[in-house]
Amino acid sequence: MPPPVISVEGLGKRYTLSHQKRQDTLRDSLTQGVRALFTGIRGGARDDKEDFWALRDVSFEINQGDVVGIIGRNGAGKSTLLKILSRITEPTTGRAVIRGRVASLLEVGTGFHPELSGRENIFLNGAILGMSREEIARKFDEIVAFAEVERFLDTQVKHYSSGMYVRLAFAVAAHLEPEILIVDEVLAVGDIAFQKKCLGKIRSVSSQEGRTVLIVSHNLSQIATLADRGILLDKGRLVTDGEISQVTQEYFGRNQSATSEFVAQTSPDRPHLHRVKIITSEPGNIQAYGKALTLEFELHHPEPVPEAFFSFQTLNANAQPVAHLWLGSTTQPFAFQPGTTLLRCEIPFVRMNVGLYNLRAFFSGPPGSPFFEVTEPPLAFEVVRLDPPTVFGWRSEACAYYEEAAWQIRNPSAP
Amino acid sequence: MAPPNTPELILEAGRSSRHYWGDLWRYRELLGFLAWRDIKVRYKQTVLGVLWALIQPAVTLAVFSFIFGKLAGMPSGSVPYPLMVLAGLLPWQLFSAAFSNASGSLVSNTHLISKVYFPRLIVPLSSVAVALIDFCIVLVLLAALCLWWQFIPDWRILFLPLFVVLTLVTAIGTGLWLTALTVKYRDFRFVVPFLLQVGLFLSPVGFSTTNLPTWRQLYSLNPMVGAIDGFRWCVLRGEPALDPLNLGISVVMSALLLFTGLWYFRRMERGFADII
Numbered sequence: 001m002p003p004p005v006i007s008v009e010g011l012g013k014r015y016t017l018s019h020q021k022r023q024d025t026l027r028d029s030l031t032q033g034v035r036a037l038f039t040g041i042r043g044g045a046r047d048d049k050e051d052f053w054a055l056r057d058v059s060f061e062i063n064q065g066d067v068v069g070i071i072g073r074n075g076a077g078k079s080t081l082l083k084i085l086s087r088i089t090e091p092t093t094g095r096a097v098i099r100g101r102v103a104s105l106l107e108v109g110t111g112f113h114p115e116l117s118g119r120e121n122i123f124l125n126g127a128i129l130g131m132s133r134e135e136i137a138r139k140f141d142e143i144v145a146f147a148e149v150e151r152f153l154d155t156q157v158k159h160y161s162s163g164m165y166v167r168l169a170f171a172v173a174a175h176l177e178p179e180i181l182i183v184d185e186v187l188a189v190g191d192i193a194f195q196k197k198c199l200g201k202i203r204s205v206s207s208q209e210g211r212t213v214l215i216v217s218h219n220l221s222q223i224a225t226l227a228d229r230g231i232l233l234d235k236g237r238l239v240t241d242g243e244i245s246q247v248t249q250e251y252f253g254r255n256q257s258a259t260s261e262f263v264a265q266t267s268p269d270r271p272h273l274h275r276v277k278i279i280t281s282e283p284g285n286i287q288a289y290g291k292a293l294t295l296e297f298e299l300h301h302p303e304p305v306p307e308a309f310f311s312f313q314t315l316n317a318n319a320q321p322v323a324h325l326w327l328g329s330t331t332q333p334f335a336f337q338p339g340t341t342l343l344r345c346e347i348p349f350v351r352m353n354v355g356l357y358n359l360r361a362f363f364s365g366p367p368g369s370p371f372f373e374v375t376e377p378p379l380a381f382e383v384v385r386l387d388p389p390t391v392f393g394w395r396s397e398a399c400a401y402y403e404e405a406a407w408q409i410r411n412p413s414a415p
Numbered sequence: 416m417a418p419p420n421t422p423e424l425i426l427e428a429g430r431s432s433r434h435y436w437g438d439l440w441r442y443r444e445l446l447g448f449l450a451w452r453d454i455k456v457r458y459k460q461t462v463l464g465v466l467w468a469l470i471q472p473a474v475t476l477a478v479f480s481f482i483f484g485k486l487a488g489m490p491s492g493s494v495p496y497p498l499m500v501l502a503g504l505l506p507w508q509l510f511s512a513a514f515s516n517a518s519g520s521l522v523s524n525t526h527l528i529s530k531v532y533f534p535r536l537i538v539p540l541s542s543v544a545v546a547l548i549d550f551c552i553v554l555v556l557l558a559a560l561c562l563w564w565q566f567i568p569d570w571r572i573l574f575l576p577l578f579v580v581l582t583l584v585t586a587i588g589t590g591l592w593l594t595a596l597t598v599k600y601r602d603f604r605f606v607v608p609f610l611l612q613v614g615l616f617l618s619p620v621g622f623s624t625t626n627l628p629t630w631r632q633l634y635s636l637n638p639m640v641g642a643i644d645g646f647r648w649c650v651l652r653g654e655p656a657l658d659p660l661n662l663g664i665s666v667v668m669s670a671l672l673l674f675t676g677l678w679y680f681r682r683m684e685r686g687f688a689d690i691i
Contacts, residue, residue, distance in 0.1 A: 015689070026600040026602040026603075027602070029600065083688070084426060085426070086531075086532050087424075087426065087532035088528075088529065088530070088531070088532050088688045089685075089686075089688045089689050090426060090427070090428055090429075090430075090685050090686075091426060091427065091428055092428055093428060094427075095425060095426060095427040096425070096426040096427075097423060097424070097425050097426075098423070098424040098425075098426070099422075099423050099424070102424075102532075104531070104532070106530045106531070107526075107530045110526065110527060110530045110531050111526070111527050111531070113452055113456060115455075115456040115459045115460075116452065116455060116456065120452075120455070123448065124448050124449075124451075124452055127444055127445045127447075127448040128445060128448070128527065128531055128533070129531065130442075130445075130533075132444055133444050133448075
């Protein structure tokens with residue numbers, strides 16, 4: 001048994017948050033220093049600071065060829081973990097031992113320069129990701145073909161559409177040949193077809209070439225299909241480490257006990273989904289089959305959105321989409337004025353099978369344009385059947401949803 | 416398959432990589448690419464393009480020649496005054512460009528530092544390359560002026576690269592200090608132009624050090640004094656004569672700046688991604 005390619009022991013990362021008095025300028029440092037001199041004790045001048053553990057006491061081992069999904073809510077410490085393993089930042093406590101060449105893809109198109117052409121950026125980005133000039137030259141044609149940008153190779157990247165940009169950036173990264181590939185939330189961009197292609201590429205990297213992959217994504221169905229193992233983080237700590245389906249179930253289960261309202265922590269300038277509320281028929285995020293379920297969405301859009309589209313899916317515990325509901329401005333105009341749009345969606349008769357569900361929401365412009373946002377708010381609800389069960393019981397794996405039907409019974413052999 | 420001889424990398428608090436200098440060597444191509452990127456985009460969407468590298472020193476030269484040469488009547492020995500100024504301006508401009516590029520380099524590459532690993536030293540080092548290109552262009556201006564005054568340098572010109580290195584070492588040493596400080600304290604962004612302005616007058620650009628009667632050793636604590644004197648010595652056929660003690664002081668100061676700069680940079684480097 002070869003040693004694990006990654007072993008992590010008691011890894012922790014502490015950030016110091018300073019409140020009110022920022023220490024980022026020299027003057028602050030000087031005045032703090034002077035004050036410390038006068039007070040003479042360390043505690044006096046520093047009481048406006050607070051320690052925050054982004055990651056705390058995390059230990060695990062990863063073997064060669066494993067594809068590991070790292071799951072957790074915003075702020076659970078996923079990105080911090082990847083940053084430590086990519087050597088961008090160092091841990092505060094504990095240690096990680098890595099055996100093999102690491103390539104990390106924490107952002108698509110890191111180091112792309114808008115003034116340079118596509119061809120030039122392939123070389124620049126490749127070098128930044130750790131490829132040699134010779135290696136890039138060897139794979140150049142493959143990268144261009146994968147990105148489907150042959151015609152625009154000598155065009156400055158600033159004239160690219162955002163889709164082309166993402167395709168080119170991902171294509172470079174996909175042709176890295178590290179022993180360990182670390183990917184953070186980068187597949188949430190681009191159109192669906194290209195996302196599929198990227199997923200296929202990652203899959204072949206791990207299954208055919210025996211590489212180790214660590215992937216973070218909010219898109220649990222992506223993780224569920226890619227990874228065979230999952231690590232669930234919550235508030236910086238490792239909660240579960242095991243088979244992926246078990247870990248995603250655990251994730252849903254944990255979220256279920258949480259509030260049924262989600263408010264985005266940040267408010268970016270682009271159009272985004274700011275708040276989601278699920279109103280179930282029963283208390284405790286329980287939705288009864290056959291009763292009404294209401295969902296409320298608050299969209300923020302600083303600019304008017306011509307031809308806005310909003311949709312959401314309900315995903316079952318295996319992260320498979322079960323229902324898809326949408327609203328398009330072509331039929332019901334919305335978001336045509338800057339500001340906030342409230343959408344309320346009432347499903348009068350819930351037909352989904354029993355089980356845990358969460359949501360994935362899509363907010364976009366007209367077809368062909370990139371998504372403003374594809375997000376899975378950490379909200380869950382459980383569908384139950386309150387009507388008397390069949391003798392076999394209500395089983396979540398039986399089906400995706402119940403079709404209404406009328407049965408007729410005839411018995412031709414009867415006299 | 417991971418080869419059996421895969422190096423084992425240990426990440427721990429306060430542990431600096433044993434392979435740092437090896438890594439730096441492995442990433443040398445990235446250094447080249449970043450330099451190439453900076454050079455490539457420098458004159459994009461400009462009408463005059465690379466001419467800008469010439470305009471600035473030419474105008475400075477004209478102003479200096481007029482004010483110091485004509486109005487103040489600064490002596491320049493047997494050498495035409497503008498030539499003497501240009502021979503001093505050349506290393507100064509190299510220093511000033513290399514130093515200010517290096518000082519701003521980390522902050523202007525924030526997106527790289529927070530998303531990818533590579534030895535951070537590559538960033539300030541590559542930013543110096545642009546200054547070298549501009550320097551080479553101004554060398555052409557010098558050659559043209561030499562022809563104009565029928566002033567042909569002798570064998571001493573062969574030593575010019577040594578003083579280019581001295582200038583670069585000084586620029587990198589100070590640049591490493593400033594760029595690492597700027598990551599934490601953005602105040603230093605305002606310090607850089609100020610330092611350069613003061614430095615121009617504290618360095619013998621508009622005059623020759625032979626005009627200084629006393630305090631030559633103290634003056635040589637400014638490493639650019641040695642570099643500029645050396646340049647003049649190379650280009651202007653040994654005028655002013657090089658004083659080994661003064662040159663030695665400048666070289667030692669420059670080396671000291673480089674080593675302390677490296678030390679400080681390496682010490683701060685591990686935290687760059689957290690505070691940038």
